[in-house]
Ligand SMILES: [Zn+2]
């Protein structure tokens with residue numbers, strides 16, 4: 001019987017209805033809750049000076065967000081600090097906003113991912129999602145060290161560059177380049193072309 005790999009040696013781990021499963025070289029090993037917790041201590045128990053512990057979102061909103069700030073909340077999410085919650089192994093930036101749809105004052109942290117890999121915030125009341133586009137909310141990505149997806153314009157630029165390579169060459173390329181993309185002609189076709197007078201120069205020898 002082989003040894004169970006150490007937690008940090010697994011290629012990846014999954015959490016689902018079967019519990020915690022670690023995968024190493026295609027073999028699955030079940031990991032006990034206790035073992036996992038030992039290897040991943042809750043962030044609240046670390047000495048992190050950057051964040052504050054909050055037991056849940058409601059308490060965070062009431063006790064950690066000053067009333068004046070809650071009263072001024074609008075549709076644009078505002079950073080209110082970094083927090084950690086029960087069971088978390090890290091912390092996250094939290095944002096205060098007024099839901100555009102139900103007008104509820106909400107607090108949430110960025111979740112992944114929506115449309116093109118954007119983070120989003122969700123209204124706790126109605127579930128409305130604010131998709132955080134990197135162009136408008138670049139600071140959110142920076143703050144939590146999340147690599148933002150390319151902006152719309154960056155994507156257009158990339159697509160255009162690809163088009164240039166694939167298609168524009170076809171249209172703008174020299175006569176030689178265009179011919180190189182065509183199938184070599186068989187003798188019969190060459191003969192036909194010759195008689196029609198449209199024969200490409202290199203075939204005339
Ligand atoms: Zn922290």
Ligand SMILES: [Zn+2]
Pocket residue numbers: 099100101102103104123124125126127128
């Ligand atoms: Zn809402």
